[in-house]
Amino acid sequence: MNTLRPGDAMLTDWREAAARFEREVGKAVVGQERAIRLLTIAIFARGHVMLEGDVGVGKTTLLRAVARGLGGAYERVEGTVDMMPTDLIYHTYLGEDGRPRVEPGPVLRQAEDLSVFFFNEINRARPQVHALLLRIMAERSVSAFNREYRFPHLQVFADRNRVEREETFELPAAARDRFLMEIGMEAPRDAEVRRTLVFDPRFHDTDRLTEEVASGVLDHDRVGSIASAIQHAIRAEPAIEAYVVGLWEALARPGPAGIRLSGIDMDRLVQGGASPRGVAFLVRAARVRAWLEGRDWLVPEDIRAVFPAVMAHRVFLEPVYEMRRTEIVPELIRAVFETVPAP
Amino acid sequence: MPAPPSAALLVAVVASLAAPLPAVAQVRGVELRTPRAFGYFQGDLVQVQAEIRTDPGFSLQRPSLPKPGPVAYWLDLKEVRAEEGRADDGSTVIRLHLTYQDFYVALDARTLEVPGFPVTVESAGSNGSTTAVAQVPAWKIGVSPLREVQPERRDDPAEYLRPDGRAPRLDPQPALASAGIFLGLAVLALLLLAYDRAWWIFGRRRGRPFALALKALRRARRRSEGEALYRDALLALHRGLDETDGRRVLADDLPDFLARHPVFRPQESGLATFFAASRLAFFGRDTAGASQRLPLPEVEGLLRRLGAVERSA
Numbered sequence: 062m063n064t065l066r067p068g069d070a071m072l073t074d075w076r077e078a079a080a081r082f083e084r085e086v087g088k089a090v091v092g093q094e095r096a097i098r099l100l101t102i103a104i105f106a107r108g109h110v111m112l113e114g115d116v117g118v119g120k121t122t123l124l125r126a127v128a129r130g131l132g133g134a135y136e137r138v139e140g141t142v143d144m145m146p147t148d149l150i151y152h153t154y155l156g157e158d159g160r161p162r163v164e165p166g167p168v169l170r171q172a173e174d175l176s177v178f179f180f181n182e183i184n185r186a187r188p189q190v191h192a193l194l195l196r197i198m199a200e201r202s203v204s205a206f207n208r209e210y211r212f213p214h215l216q217v218f219a220d221r222n223r224v225e226r227e228e229t230f231e232l233p234a235a236a237r238d239r240f241l242m243e244i245g246m247e248a249p250r251d252a253e254v255r256r257t258l259v260f261d262p263r264f265h266d267t268d269r270l271t272e273e274v275a276s277g278v279l280d281h282d283r284v285g286s287i288a289s290a291i292q293h294a295i296r297a298e299p300a301i302e303a304y305v306v307g308l309w310e311a312l313a314r315p316g317p318a319g320i321r322l323s324g325i326d327m328d329r330l331v332q333g334g335a336s337p338r339g340v341a342f343l344v345r346a347a348r349v350r351a352w353l354e355g356r357d358w359l360v361p362e363d364i365r366a367v368f369p370a371v372m373a374h375r376v377f378l379e380p381v382y383e384m385r386r387t388e389i390v391p392e393l394i395r396a397v398f399e400t401v402p403a404p
Numbered sequence: 405m406p407a408p409p410s411a412a413l414l415v416a417v418v419a420s421l422a423a424p425l426p427a428v429a430q431v432r433g434v435e436l437r438t439p440r441a442f443g444y445f446q447g448d449l450v451q452v453q454a455e456i457r458t459d460p461g462f463s464l465q466r467p468s469l470p471k472p473g474p475v476a477y478w479l480d481l482k483e484v485r486a487e488e489g490r491a492d493d494g495s496t497v498i499r500l501h502l503t504y505q506d507f508y509v510a511l512d513a514r515t516l517e518v519p520g521f522p523v524t525v526e527s528a529g530s531n532g533s534t535t536a537v538a539q540v541p542a543w544k545i546g547v548s549p550l551r552e553v554q555p556e557r558r559d560d561p562a563e564y565l566r567p568d569g570r571a572p573r574l575d576p577q578p579a580l581a582s583a584g585i586f587l588g589l590a591v592l593a594l595l596l597l598a599y600d601r602a603w604w605i606f607g608r609r610r611g612r613p614f615a616l617a618l619k620a621l622r623r624a625r626r627r628s629e630g631e632a633l634y635r636d637a638l639l640a641l642h643r644g645l646d647e648t649d650g651r652r653v654l655a656d657d658l659p660d661f662l663a664r665h666p667v668f669r670p671q672e673s674g675l676a677t678f679f680a681a682s683r684l685a686f687f688g689r690d691t692a693g694a695s696q697r698l699p700l701p702e703v704e705g706l707l708r709r710l711g712a713v714e715r716s717a
Binding site: 300301359365398400401403404 | 646650655682689
């Protein structure tokens with residue numbers, strides 16, 4: 062296969078760094094190669110990531126390991142029902158002299174150096190908090206103390222578990238669309254890995270476990286410029302452009318594309334979504350995947366590898382089918398890839 | 405054998421007019437229309453009509469009608485039907501249609517009396533209801549024996565029995581013919597269904613995607629040349645693979661494809677080269693490099709080999 066041109070030595074070096082980063086994270090989180098690969102792609106695509114999965118599959122551990130490997134300042138908040146947007150921005154307390162004080166809260170504390178903002182249990186926070194997060198994610202800036210704070214390197218990682226529905230707030234479509242990927246995490250299937258996870262005491266103390274990850278494998282200051290270099294270096298041929306547009310069309314209008322799923326009215330299945338921003342994100346992530354695979358041109362497999370994580374949460378189904386979303390959307394995506402011809 | 409009531413008319417008017425009591429005058433008359441008065445055999449139905457005329461405002465009290473059932477040991481009442489109407493002078497006309505069946509085994513011709521019965525009519529006025537009784541009179545029918553009392557002497561008692569009636573011989577030809585036609589139609593429909601559902605011999609019916617791909621390549625040869633022809637050739641092979649697998653096969657899917665279709669395993673190296681060349685040609689902007697790696701004749705050769713495997717499978 063083609064490798065990158067010699068002139069792109071920097072990209073080659075960075076690819077090695079990315080591989081090292083994946084290995085380091087893999088030390089702390091075993092059996093989640095797919096999630097780690099997708100997170101690496103998200104980092105180099107400068108996109109925000111939502112992790113979704115059952116309780117205790119290692120979402121938080123994975124994000125902590127990634128934050129540690131990425132280096133830079135790191136903040137973490139836990140979503141609660143009574144959390145307000147100001148709780149993220151301001152920290153209010155009574156000083157020793159009894160006078161009230163207002164100081165920068167979690168978002169502002171590290172100022173511009175903030176590289177990873179980790180929002181735990183995001184669906185427990187109220188819509189007001191989601192709105193603030195929307196602005197932080199979309200514009201990487203926030204207004205406070207009568208000035209504007211910018212976070213050029215900021216990446217938002219969020220997680221939510223899908224077990225509880227009480228006292229939770231579904232993220233608005235606009236906020237979900239801001240996330241580059243929504244990665245579903247499952248407990249590892251492999252029996253050997255499962256045994257290790259349960260019996261090896263190394264995996265019982267997550268603090269010590271994340272400390273094993275070498276800190277700052279990637280230089281978080283420069284990830285932004287590398288990300289933009291990747292986007293310029295990876296070529297997309299007309300054939301791949303036609304392929305992506307074909308996939309997009311088939312996903313948005315599965316009926317006319319000839320996709321049939323049993324028991325579903327295909328003409329009324331998809332209500333909307335699959336936004337142009339989403340498809341742009343898709344190509345962005347696919348380019349990073351091509352780069353990680355050592356190519357400077359896109360192939361359909363790149364698109365397919367990132368498609369479910371990038372596109373699944375952007376498809377909005379008719380309310381009748383929304384309850385069965387977790388089974389319908391993967392079926393639909395599989396059918397789309399089985400229908401649209403690649404070359 | 406029942407005779408229509410009009411065949412013979414026996415009018416029996418019970419002249420209740422003779423009674424001077426005003427209460428009786430509420431029933432103006434009862435008229436019985438019977439068919440012929442004689443010639444009844446055992447088992448015959450006898451249909452009788454009774455017409456009762458009453459003063460205006462009276463109507464039949466239906467529970468007072470006789471119930472169908474045995475009337476005498478030789479007579480059954482089979483059916484009672486009543487209809488009410490209005491005559492020109494305003495009086496109510498009640499018509500009873502009675503069907504009797506005679507079971508009398510007569511040895512000689514004789515006359516029997518069919519008993520009469522009372523029927524109640526009522527008029528619901530503002531100060532209570534008034535009822536009156538109309539008496540349907542008894543009447544007579546003449547019954548006759550079916551056979552002579554002392555038949556001719558026979559030696560064999562079985563000879564007293566009449567021979568069985570002869571049933572007409574039916575022609576089975578039209579039924580056989582239509583059965584044949586419908587059987588043929590059913591088989592035809594079953595064949596169509598089996599074809600549609602790919603049952604039985606049709607189950608093995610399978611398109612030959614690689615043979616079609618080879619045909620498509622030959623057509624492309626007439627249409628285009630150079631790089632375009634090369635790309636068309638690759639596309640033809642791609643479509644053949646897609647069709648064989650029932651899904652789109654990408655380069656990374658080759659191991660899965662071979663696992664699903666082990667017959668093509670001997671062609672693995674050829675297919676791997678093909679996918680690499682196709683990637684280069686379509687996504688690597690290097691059709692020339694691709695055609696060096698896998699020249700056009702080899703694409704055709706690969707297609708032919710795949711087609712041969714497909715035929716033998």
